[in-house]
Amino acid sequence: MYSKYGGYDSERYHVESFIDQGYELLRSIGYDLKSIQMMDEQDINEMWESQFNTPIESWTHMSMFPDSSADELVWHCHQVHLTPALVRFEIKVLEAVLQWGTENPANFEHRSALEKELEARKRGEDT
Numbered sequence: 090m091y092s093k094y095g096g097y098d099s100e101r102y103h104v105e106s107f108i109d110q111g112y113e114l115l116r117s118i119g120y121d122l123k124s125i126q127m128m129d130e131q132d133i134n135e136m137w138e139s140q141f142n143t144p145i146e147s148w149t150h151m152s153m154f155p156d157s158s159a160d161e162l163v164w165h166c167h168q169v170h171l172t173p174a175l176v177r178f179e180i181k182v183l184e185a186v187l188q189w190g191t192e193n194p195a196n197f198e199h200r201s202a203l204e205k206e207l208e209a210r211k212r213g214e215d216t
Contacts, residue, residue, distance in 0.1 A: 100169050107165040107175070110158055111182040117151040118189050125150050126196040159186040160199040163206045176210055183207040 125133050128150075140148045159182065166179055183203055190197040 103165045103168040104175070107162055108178070110153075110162040110165070111178055113153065114155060114158055114162070114182055115185055116145065117153070117155065118185050120145055120148065122148055122151045124155060124193055124195070125152075126154050126156075155186055155189060156197050156199040156203070159183060159203055163203065166206075170215060180207060180210050183210070 125136065128136070136150050137152070140150070140152075162179070162182060166175075171179065183206060187200070187203055187207065190200060190203075
């Protein structure tokens with residue numbers, strides 16, 4: 090598989106995917122967007138069509154499942170060695186997602202894995 094970031098296994102792919110996902114998560118949480126996790130597929134598709142090509146300020150829902158997206162973000166982090174700045178970014182994203190999950194617990198999965206990763210990073214472990 091090839092992406093705009095290079096090959097699927099390239100360090101650049103993993104780092105830039107991690108940064109993009111973290112940015113989208115923080116932005117969605119910052120704009121207090123609602124989760125799509127409890128919506129059926131047809132409602133999700135209709136919502137995406139109505140939000141597509143509009144400024145995020147007008148959005149009502151996230152464009153991803155926040156817990157799954159955070160779990161994928163962690164996977165990308167595990168594929169490379171993160172610099173101290175990127176570790177701080179990962180911590181910030183995980184803290185925001187876990188706080189969001191506390192306030193929005195419906196269908197929030199991956200909590201224990203995200204908490205484990207956060208605690209390991211805070212201890213300085215290179216996961």
